[in-house]
Amino acid sequence: MTGxxxxxxxxxxxxxxSVDGLTVLLPVEGQQRAVLRDVSLQIRAGEAVGLVGExxxxxxxxxxxxxxxxxxGAEVQGQIYFDGADVxxxxxxxxxxxxxxxxxxxxxxxxxxxxxxxIGDFMTEALRTNLGVPTADARRRAVDMLTQVxxxxxxxxxxxxxxxxxxxxxxxVMIAAALLTEPALLLADEPTTALDVTTQAEVMAILDELxxxxxxxxxxxxxxxxLAAAICDRTVVMYAGQVVEIRRSELLHSDPLHxxxxxxxxxxxxxxxxxxxxxxxxxxxxxxxxxxxxxCAFAPRCAYAQPTCLTAVPELTELDDGLSRCSRAAELRGHxxxxxx
Amino acid sequence: xxxxIGVSTRPARPPARSGAxxxxxxxxxxxxxxxxxxxxxxxxxxxxxxxxxxxxxLPSLGLAWIGPSGGxxxxxxxxxxxxxxxxxxxxxxxxxxxxAVVIGAMxxxxxxxxxxxxxxxxxxxxxxxxxxILFAFPGILLAVLAAAVFGAGLTxxxxxxxxxxxxxxxxxxxxxxxxxxxxxxxAALEVQGASGTSICLRHIVPxxxxxxxxxxxxxxxxxxxxxxxxxxxxxxxxPPAPNWGVMISENQPGILQGYPMPSLAAGLCIxxxxxxxxxxxxxxxxxxxxxHR
Amino acid sequence: MLVASLxxxxxxxxxxxxxxxxxxxxxxxxxxxxxxxxxxxxxxxYHLNQPFLAQYWYWLDNALHGxxxxxxxxxxxxxxxxxxxxxxxxxxxxxxxxxxLVVGIGSGVIAALRPGxxxxxxxxxxxxxAAVPSFxxxxxxxxxxxxxxxxxxxxxxxxxxxxxVRHFTLPAIALAVSSLAIVARVTRAAVREEADREHVQTxxxxxxxPRQLIRRHVLxxxxxxxxxxxxxxxxxxxxxxxxxxxxxxxxxxxxxLVQSAESKDLAVVQGISLVxxxxxxxxxxxxDxxxxxxDPRVxxxxxxx
Numbered sequence: 008m009t010g011x012x013x014x015x016x017x018x019x020x021x022x023x024x025s026v027d028g029l030t031v032l033l034p035v036e037g038q039q040r041a042v043l044r045d046v047s048l049q050i051r052a053g054e055a056v057g058l059v060g061e062x063x064x065x066x067x068x069x070x071x072x073x074x075x076x077x078x079x080g081a082e083v084q085g086q087i088y089f090d091g092a093d094v095x096x097x098x099x100x101x102x103x104x105x106x107x108x109x110x111x112x113x114x115x116x117x118x119x120x121x122x123x124x125x126i127g128d129f130m131t132e133a134l135r136t137n138l139g140v141p142t143a144d145a146r147r148r149a150v151d152m153l154t155q156v157x158x159x160x161x162x163x164x165x166x167x168x169x170x171x172x173x174x175x176x177x178x179x180v181m182i183a184a185a186l187l188t189e190p191a192l193l194l195a196d197e198p199t200t201a202l203d204v205t206t207q208a209e210v211m212a213i214l215d216e217l218x219x220x221x222x223x224x225x226x227x228x229x230x231x232x233x234l235a236a237a238i239c240d241r242t243v244v245m246y247a248g249q250v251v252e253i254r255r256s257e258l259l260h261s262d263p264l265h266x267x268x269x270x271x272x273x274x275x276x277x278x279x280x281x282x283x284x285x286x287x288x289x290x291x292x293x294x295x296x297x298x299x300x301x302x303c304a305f306a307p308r309c310a311y312a313q314p315t316c317l318t319a320v321p322e323l324t325e326l327d328d329g330l331s332r333c334s335r336a337a338e339l340r341g342h343x344x345x346x347x348x
Numbered sequence: 349x350x351x352x353i354g355v356s357t358r359p360a361r362p363p364a365r366s367g368a369x370x371x372x373x374x375x376x377x378x379x380x381x382x383x384x385x386x387x388x389x390x391x392x393x394x395x396x397x398x399x400x401x402x403x404x405x406l407p408s409l410g411l412a413w414i415g416p417s418g419g420x421x422x423x424x425x426x427x428x429x430x431x432x433x434x435x436x437x438x439x440x441x442x443x444x445x446x447x448a449v450v451i452g453a454m455x456x457x458x459x460x461x462x463x464x465x466x467x468x469x470x471x472x473x474x475x476x477x478x479x480x481i482l483f484a485f486p487g488i489l490l491a492v493l494a495a496a497v498f499g500a501g502l503t504x505x506x507x508x509x510x511x512x513x514x515x516x517x518x519x520x521x522x523x524x525x526x527x528x529x530x531x532x533x534x535a536a537l538e539v540q541g542a543s544g545t546s547i548c549l550r551h552i553v554p555x556x557x558x559x560x561x562x563x564x565x566x567x568x569x570x571x572x573x574x575x576x577x578x579x580x581x582x583x584x585x586x587p588p589a590p591n592w593g594v595m596i597s598e599n600q601p602g603i604l605q606g607y608p609m610p611s612l613a614a615g616l617c618i619x620x621x622x623x624x625x626x627x628x629x630x631x632x633x634x635x636x637x638x639x640h641r
Numbered sequence: 642m643l644v645a646s647l648x649x650x651x652x653x654x655x656x657x658x659x660x661x662x663x664x665x666x667x668x669x670x671x672x673x674x675x676x677x678x679x680x681x682x683x684x685x686x687y688h689l690n691q692p693f694l695a696q697y698w699y700w701l702d703n704a705l706h707g708x709x710x711x712x713x714x715x716x717x718x719x720x721x722x723x724x725x726x727x728x729x730x731x732x733x734x735x736x737x738x739x740x741x742l743v744v745g746i747g748s749g750v751i752a753a754l755r756p757g758x759x760x761x762x763x764x765x766x767x768x769x770x771a772a773v774p775s776f777x778x779x780x781x782x783x784x785x786x787x788x789x790x791x792x793x794x795x796x797x798x799x800x801x802x803x804x805x806v807r808h809f810t811l812p813a814i815a816l817a818v819s820s821l822a823i824v825a826r827v828t829r830a831a832v833r834e835e836a837d838r839e840h841v842q843t844x845x846x847x848x849x850x851p852r853q854l855i856r857r858h859v860l861x862x863x864x865x866x867x868x869x870x871x872x873x874x875x876x877x878x879x880x881x882x883x884x885x886x887x888x889x890x891x892x893x894x895x896x897x898l899v900q901s902a903e904s905k906d907l908a909v910v911q912g913i914s915l916v917x918x919x920x921x922x923x924x925x926x927x928x929d930x931x932x933x934x935x936d937p938r939v940x941x942x943x944x945x946x
Binding site: 477480481483484485486487488489492493495496497498499500569573576577580581582583593596597600603604606608611612615618619622623626627 | 775776781881899
Binding site for chain 1: 861
């Protein structure tokens with residue numbers, strides 16, 4: 008893949024995952040409210056795409072919608088295609104097959120691993136049940152994978168219970184388990200947020216390395232713009248349930264296309280920087296259903312807002328290899344770097 | 349207002365309803381219905397003997413077991429007394445006993461729970477171990493033992509039950525007290541020099557009030573069942589005093605002979621009131637726990 | 642802990658002798674006037690001229706060897722009486738426990754897994770039956786099934802196995818009714834809670850089929866609180882059995898305990914109390930063991946509430 012290839016124009020080959028106009032409504036206090044609005048993104052085989060946003064932006068919900076893990080009562084509009092197949096139309100064994108090809112890694116490993124079953128059971132369950140792999144075989148593969156994620160003495164670990172492992176180790180186990188079914192796409196939902204900083208770095212390194220060596224596609228969800236930029240080729244930025252920017256990661260800091268992205272990038276303090284105040288974006292992040300209809304969701308907090316921004320919801324427009332939902336994107340380009348509060 | 353990135357958003361909670369009436373409304377239709385039943389039972393307990401249309405204590409054997417007829421809505425019991433009157437008169441001992449049990453168990457239990465949670469360390473360990481040991485005595489057993497030693501009667505039975513329930517109350521409240529103890533405002537008050545007793549009495553216990561009230565309500569239901577059982581066994585309220593538990597047992601022979609009404613009617617009274625306490629107590633419990641999420 | 646509970650419980654039971662108004666002799670004789678020879682026998686047997694703790698020791702020692710004294714009213718060895726009636730109470734509790742486990746847990750699971758009318762009906766019926774004391778259930782059952790329908794006998798114990806089952810059915814149901822409701826509710830709550838847990842989401846995302854999901858992840862995890870509550874509830878049956886036995890005129894330990902309490906036959910009361918409390922404590926200890934076995938995170942002896 009060369010840099011000249013457009014991130015937004017239809018790819019020369021079919022994308023592995025194609026999300027098109029995804030809108031999700033959830034029951035909130037008795038009513039159906041939108042948590043995702045018209046979300047579209049594509050992931051090609053082997054490509055790592057970051058999904059960045061604050062709490063409530065809908066990034067987790069997007070991953071869940073892709074994996075069909077939405078809560079009860081959720082309404083889904085729009086299309087999700089994986090490898091040419093309509094994901095919402097799958098059922099039964101087809102759905103289970105899909106789940107083996109798309110593996111999800113969750114945020115809090117301690118909550119997401121059954122505490123009363125052994126690690127070996129956790130790792131090999133999908134293999135034994137769905138793929139009919141005999142137990143001994145499955146265990147061998149599990150041992151192998153544990154070694155690859157950097158866990159020592161893997162045979163012993165297989166016999167242990169989750170509470171006997173540290174958070175970082177448990178997350179590695181989760182990654183290993185996800186990789187065992189040989190998926191084509193990894194959905195990583197803030198895999199390191201619940202870990203301490205040192206462990207974060209280790210787990211990130213393992214995730215990145217394994218992804219590359221297995222040639223897997225990945226949707227990496229985080230609230231940390233720089234983290235996404237570090238291991239993903241492209242980054243999708245979300246705000247209030249909408250996609251506001253899609254951009255090549257290396258250009259996010261130097262040439263962002265949306266004021267929100269610029270503000271996110273500017274808000275993270277550099278260690279070498281001297282500043283009298285932390286830069287913060289005024290106001291608070293909104294969920295999709297809290298955003299006022301008929302205007303740009305970010306406008307109330309935007310330093311560049313103009314009256315026209317409040318008249319209609321801006322469309323995603325193409326600009327220099329990327330997509331932006333700012334109606335003033337072309338005009339502001341080049342000036343967004345120097346955002347101050 | 350300036351916000352740093354990463355602040356989580358949640359839709360604002362609905363404003364908490366304040367006051368007792370608000371609390372009641374928030375328990376829903378079932379909760380309100382239960383409260384009404386409880387209120388009626390309380391009124392009957394207070395004024396029952398006055399409301400009874402006929403003399404509840406005067407036997408008249410010639411009228412025994414006659415069914416509902418002219419002015420006697422529920423008929424006569426095994427000694428020819430008006431069943432309805434006896435039920436109304438019996439409400440008193442049937443409700444006062446559980447009340448005493450609940451007060452005793454709640455006061456003792458709260459005291460131990462709060463002291464153990466406040467002092468922690470050795471006091472807590474000793475108290476918890478002591479409570480664990482007390483759990484070995486089921487309420488009814490202790491009441492029977494008390495009856496054997498002190499003689500049958502409501503006082504002995506109620507005291508025994510209060511002692512038997514106390515560990516349960518203490519254990520539930522200790523958890524809540526520990527949680528309160530760990531709140532930052534307590535540390536703040538300590539730093540300001542407030543004494544342990546005053547913090548406990550003026551802050552910790554009031555904050556536990558929703559849980560205390562819920563627990564007391566549920567406890568009343570249990571106490572009512574257990575006390576009625578003990579009276580049924582003949583070890584609580586003694587016949588010929590009117591009491592719902594006693595009425596069930598003294599009229600039991602009637603069932604086999606085809607006169608189930610007196611026994612059944614007393615049973616229904618007990619069940620009705622206990623359901624009300626259970627339902628209300630459960631709703632209150634849910635509210636108390638939700639408030640701590 | 643187990644031993645400590647038992648020791649202290651036995652101490653309290655023994656000490657009850659001294660709590661009674663009057664002196665131990667009057668308590669033991671139940672206020673009856675006894676000839677001096679009998680009084681002397683009582684004195685010797687209970688070592689009444691020795692210090693309190695020594696008396697306690699003798700009593701306990703005797704108890705552990707199966708000698709629980711003599712019943713004033715029946716003029717028999719207390720242990721003999723207990724042995725004769727133990728099976729009635731034991732059988733009753735076992736039968737009731739079976740009903741609670743099968744019907745209680747079963748309906749709770751069904752209510753949790755099939756929301757809709759099954760769930761509502763379980764909720765409503767348990768709300769009602771939880772409030773029905775065993776003796777009220779007893780009279781209703783007698784009325785319906787003995788008097789009106791004639792399916793089951795109303796009183797007594799029965800003679801052989803089949804007749805025993807027939808005689809024990811109504812009492813067992815009466816004993817089980819209110820506990821059943823609690824177990825059903827707790828089961829329902831536990832299963833619903835487990836079904837919403839994150840680790841179930843992980844299993845779903847792995848494509849585990851629903852049947853296996855429910856069995857290996859929801860039910861298996863919910864088994865922890867369910868087992869604990871079931872165990873505690875069954876343990877409490879031991880005390881309530883006395884009420885049911887009285888209502889159905891069965892000759893079990895509980896009924897005899899009540900009669901002895903009424904007639905102030907203290908030796909019997911102490912003996913039976915000791916047996917019942919021991920059974921209660923033992924069952925609770927078993928629940929602790931079960932809990933530790935089901936939950937690998939928990940060490941033995943630390944049952945969280």
